[in-house]
Amino acid sequence: MKKKRSIISLCLSALFSLMLLFTSFVKPVNAAPTITLEQTFTATANPDVVGKWSEVERLRVNDTNITQELFITDNEHKTSTIVKGFGNDASPNSQLFLLHKFAGWNTATKPYPVLFVHGAGSDGDFAVDPERNGTTPGLAQSLAADGYAVFAITFAHPHGDNYIQREVLAAAIQRIKDITGKTKVDLIAHSKGNMSSRMYVSDVKKSWGTAFRNDVRRYIQLGAPNGGIDYTFRNTWAAWGIMATGAFGPVPYTYMTIYGWPTDTAYHSIYSAADGGGAYPGQAQMLARWDNVYDLDIFEQDWYTTYYGGWGYYSYSEGIDYAINQGGNLINTLKNTPVKSTVQLATLAGSENVINGVVMEDDGPSDGVVFIASATMTDPMISGGATLLEKKVLPINHVQLAYDPTALTWIKTQLSR
Incomplete structure (x- = not known):
């Protein structure tokens, strides 16, 4: 009996050792952080937050790796609707984000929701009020009129860390999938918004980051710093x-x-x-x-x-x-990491370098901020098998790429292919 017990003990010990050896070779999978809906603002109850949207949500990404980023007075949020959406906080914690929903988002006829990702110093309201004059319609109105479910994100920090904003973007995509029942979204990113977007669809992340979940169908770039800017x-x-x-x-x-x-x-x-x-x-x-x-x-x-x-x-x-x-030479990392092969890509650049109130970039052909050669640097992105639908240059500036009628026509063409 003792001999049998000894053999059993040896077998169990060996099995335990094999389990330890196996687990040492298994790479742990990072579970996506949970998302908390903190508050929903409606057009009837909160018109000073919702503005031209039908509804706005304030959400939190519950990830302790995402911490408070530094603000100075000049880069705090200035748009009143955005500040109120963040709980009257012009310098919110980077775990927070706003998800803006345009009217008809829950009755749209097109099969894929569209998420607009804003650039530096901007916010989600750019999609409905691009000239900040209350009268010029934006991308959201145009796409919604064609039957698209339109969403926009506002990051907590207008110039925030792109690794952090990548995680927040992943959370926004998950939220849209949850509330629409869809499995994929179409991304439209303007300027700096292309950093977090491209990082997500290329799976460039920190060790604690959320892996790409194959939930982006088309990725449309507007004035993207693909080759970086100086x-x-x-x-x-x-x-x-x-x-x-x-x-x-x-x-x-x-x-x-x-x-x-x-x-x-x-x-x-x-x-x-x-x-x-x-x-x-x-x-x-982005440098x-x-x-x-x-x-x-x-x-x-x-x-x-x-x-x-x-x-x-x-x-x-x-x-x-x-x-x-x-900055970790992030542009170089992106140049060496292709977009995932399941993603379809389209890139729009501008050739007009005059922007009201901005010192124009005129040392080479540009949209006023980004060199055309940088914005159209798509070869590294498609080297892994991603499909490039179209690459085009229009005679408009960096800001107009997100709302000029010629740009909107081009965007709709890419979405409907």
């Missing part, structure tokens, strides 16, 4: 305009001479919190050098030291390479 370091006069007027956007300097007075501007810089910045993390992640393609303008203030680093006559810059490294 606007902040190339167009130096823009920095003085930002600091003098309180406009949104990062500067490449930690010190500037403003109105003849040496000023510490690190808090407004594109660099990390370690250098006194930290309020524009998503901007550093890439283009000086080997388009020459720098020697008539820009402190042009050389701004781009390559050092003290100029009126400023100090750490240089673009320093900022790229702080």
Whole structure:
């Protein structure tokens, strides 16, 4: 009997050891974080939040890896409907997001819901009020009139970390699937919104991130920084305009001479919190050098030291390479990670570089912010088998790409193929 028990014990011990060995080779699967619906705003009860939408939800992604990001006064939310939607908080926690629903979202005839992803310094209201004048209709009105269920997202931080916004976007897609019963959505992303969108459909994420769930049918890019941008370091006069007027956007300097007075501007810089910045993390992640393609303008203030680093006559810059490294060289990662083969892709770029109130990018053909060569850099995305439906350049600027009638016609064509 003792001998039998000994044999059984040895067998159990061996089995336990094999189980430990097996589990050591099995990669754990990251479960998607839960989503909490905090509040639903309706047109009748909350018109000052809903605006032109039929309903707005405030949701929370319950993931402790997503923490509060740094705000400064200039990059807090300014749109009253958005601030009220976030509980009268202009600098909300990055776990939060708003999901905007346009009228007819629950009775739409088209088979796939559409989610609009806004760019830097913007919000979901851009889809219904692109010129912020209350009268110019946007993408949402146009698509809904054709039978699409239209949604838009507002991220908590207008210039937030793109890894964080990727996770929030994944949660928004899941929420849309849950409330519509659909298995896939179509993404339309403008400007910086293409960072989180492309990261999701390419499965570029942190170790704790949510894996791509094959729930995006078509991904439509508008003014995407596919090859990165160097606007902040190339167009130096823009920095003085930002600091003098309180406009949104990062500067490449930690010190500037403003109105003849040496000023510490690190808090407004594109660099990390370690250098006194930290309020524009998503901007550093979009950086890439283009000086080997388009020459720098020697008539820009402190042009050389701004781009390559050092003290100029009126400023100090750490240089673009320093900022790229702080951003993790994310553009390079994306260039080396194709879009998943099940996704269909369409890319729209602009060739008009004049934007009211913005220092135009004129060192090379651009939409005023993004070089055409960057926006149309699609080969890395389709190298894994993703389908490129169309790549087109229209004579409109970066902002107009999301609402100009010619752009809307092109978008509808891509959705209906």
